Amino acid sequence: MDTARGWIRTCRSLCVLTGAGVSAESGVPTFRGPQGLWKEKDPMSLATPEAFAEDPKEVWEWYQWRRQRIRGCAPNPGHAALAAVEAAKPDFLLVTQNVDGLHRAAGSRRVAEIHGSIWVVRCTGCGAEREERDDFPELPPRCDGCGGLRRPGVVWFGEMLPREESDAAMEMLSRCEVLIVAGTSAVVAPASGYAALARRHGARVIEVNPDETPVSGICDATIRGKSGDVLPALCYPRSS
Numbered sequence: 001m002d003t004a005r006g007w008i009r010t011c012r013s014l015c016v017l018t019g020a021g022v023s024a025e026s027g028v029p030t031f032r033g034p035q036g037l038w039k040e041k042d043p044m045s046l047a048t049p050e051a052f053a054e055d056p057k058e059v060w061e062w063y064q065w066r067r068q069r070i071r072g073c074a075p076n077p078g079h080a081a082l083a084a085v086e087a088a089k090p091d092f093l094l095v096t097q098n099v100d101g102l103h104r105a106a107g108s109r110r111v112a113e114i115h116g117s118i119w120v121v122r123c124t125g126c127g128a129e130r131e132e133r134d135d136f137p138e139l140p141p142r143c144d145g146c147g148g149l150r151r152p153g154v155v156w157f158g159e160m161l162p163r164e165e166s167d168a169a170m171e172m173l174s175r176c177e178v179l180i181v182a183g184t185s186a187v188v189a190p191a192s193g194y195a196a197l198a199r200r201h202g203a204r205v206i207e208v209n210p211d212e213t214p215v216s217g218i219c220d221a222t223i224r225g226k227s228g229d230v231l232p233a234l235c236y237p238r239s240s
């Protein structure tokens, strides 16, 4: 922990990759843990363009249920620590797979939401896209401009990542001195390959996760613990 803290404190360019585990302590269910979201609903059969084409109402019922659950969740000390360390770094990017918006709510600004946002809604007809946080009275919601079907502004399995966010992530991973990988099972591409990419460019990689993951073996430091405890210890200067 001290060595990893030293790398973070002394580096100029810091990249952070987060997954659902960073939001777990805020009460947002993860996808693949023992209490995972996958257990309650099978997102593999819901978070896909095919599922939406076949039954947009059911897909929306699942997203409306997730929006309702996330709406009551607040950022936790792990989110706060990442917002704090960003302010101390001239060159920083937080790449998140999370769609809950809790990093921005905690004050993070240099954020690349590579899987989109559950608060954004996009018309499949005219492309009109905006953030809407309230529940929809009617599911699936229709576009008030063209009457088209509106979809959640998230990346589904088999879809491309948003170009701007993906490019920003790749650019930062090719030059960062340190990469923190926190709260991700590292099984979904392309994010699952980001640790290896950063390492190839000479970055030191620090993993924060209570469990072993497929990238644990290539990390320079693996800290087994909850991100809400570990990230503040890693990112805040020692109190003494």
Ligand code: APR
Binding pocket: 018, 019, 020, 021, 022, 024, 025, 030, 031, 032, 033, 036, 043, 097, 098, 115, 182, 183, 184, 185, 186, 187, 188, 208, 209, 210, 211, 213, 225, 226, 227, 228
């Ligand atoms: N602190 C840190 N890590 C935690 C915590 C915690 N408190 N609790 C759980 N974890 C870890 C789990 O051990 C697991 O490795 O967080 C990880 C959560 O993994 P997933 O549920 O698979 O979430 P994620 O890696 O973000 O999934 C990637 O898959 O379904 C798609 O698009 C979805 O963005 C998601 C992507």
